[in-house]
Amino acid sequence: MNPNLLKQLAIVVKQGSISRASEHLYVTQPTLTRSIKQLEAKVGAPLLTRSRYGVEPTEIGARLARIGERILAESDHGDEVIRQWHSGYHQEFVIGIDPLWEFAAVEEMTSALLQESRYVFHLRTASAATQIQLLQAGELDFLISHAHLSVSQGRLNRDILFRDRTGVFAGRKSKLVSTHTQIDANQLAEHNWMIAGASAGFLDTQENLTAPLPARMALTGSIHSVLHLLNTTDLLVRLPARLTLMTGQVSPEQLLEVDGQPGPRRDLALWSRIDREERPEMVKVRHIISELLRQLDRDKPTYGLSL
Template sequence: MNPNLLKQLAIVVKQGSLSRACEQLYITQPTLTRSIQQLEIKVGAPVLIRTRYGVQPTEIGARLAQIGERILAETEQGEEVIRQFHSGYHNEFVIGIDPLWEFATVEKMTAHFMQEKRYVFHFRTGSAAAQIELLQKGELDFLLAPAHLSVKQGTLDRQLLFRDRSGVFVGKRSVLRGANKTISQEVLEKQNWIVAGANAGFLDRPSEIIGLKAASMAFTGSIRSVLYLLNTSDVLVRLPARLALMTGEVELDQMIQVPGPLGARRDIALWSRIENLERPEYSKVHDLIRVFMQTLDESVSTQGLDL
């Protein structure tokens, strides 16, 4: 089967219109219509149906369009690999990072990795829980994520390189901001709590402090909404304290003292697959990331945290 037919079908399904697909493909509608007809002859059944809202795939059409999407993605990746080759890059490495790490370190991280001219780096932001699985499957080369994940580590190497501990932060409109004493549990129970990163490896439940009171909102997969609320409202949330302060979006007087022991460790580790560490190129990039994380840990203020 001609893969171009599947690629064209995928674009038609995505656009929901033959005319819009023609614009994207830079071909005439009769040409695209003939391509769809060729595919339908091959299949022996329709792959598209017309509705008043445009065109929609039949069951077989949808399955073939999914294959076409993959062909399109592989084609684009192939073109990018060629561009990388002509630009002098040796290889591409995919590095998973959690949302707060990305927000807090993006400027320093970009400056560090831009100096490396041999490799292309693809940074992928997402929850640690999801990305650790991608690492185990070989879809990530490295992962910068919380060190204390509840996962089987038999095939993984973990190097703890950035020290942190969780802390409780209040929004800038909170009456608790700037308090120079431990806030009682009775007061904490009356506050508007939110949860951040339930699936991203940096969650301490409010219930660790305030018993059975439920948080009224939860945010996962992104940290931007949480930081916005800390700037504009009176919410309370637990976050990795050092990283949160590194964002520049929250201030030290927003971190309050709460009853009980110190906040849990929220260190960041460099995760990788043990079997890959024997590969020279992989080992070089591992060292590049390790040096960056160690340098960051040594150069950034600990903000008085017991680390």
């Protein structure tokens, strides 16, 4: 099958219009229509249907358009690789990073990576649950994320390099802020909670945090909204305490001293695939990232946490 036909179909579906797609592709409408009919002849069924809003894909049209989108993405990536090669860069590395780590340490990480002039780096932020799958599938070269993940780790290497544990934070408007005595679980249960990064493995189960009351808000993905809410509401949330305080967006007074055992550990690890570890360029980049995490672990304050 001609991949160009699939790429054209993907653009038609994305634009929702033959005319807009033809403008995007710099071809005439009759030319693009012939391409779609050629693809329909091979399939033996319509790929598009007309609606009052333009064109929409049929079931088989949508499936083929998704393939076309992947071809487009790979084609764009190929163009970028060529530009990198002409600029003298030897290789691109894709590094997954935890959203809170990005907020707390992206400046230091960027500085460390840019000292290596031979490579191009693509930093990708998402939940640990999502990125560990990408690492296993070979779509990431490295992942900086929680050290303790409930995933199959047979083909993965894990180096724990940055110490942390969870703590309970109160929004600036909470009456618990600046409390200088230990707070027991009954007091915590009287307040409104939010859950941050639940699908990423940030937290204990909700029952362990807020019983008998359910959390009023749950956020996954970006950490920016969580930090904003900590500055504008009275909500409570459990987060990796050291990283949260490293962002500079939350004050140490908002970290509550809770009676009982300290929060569970949330150390950070550098994850990689075992089958790629021996390549010299992988060894070099692994060393850069590992040294950065170790240095930050040594240099950054522990904020009184038992680490």
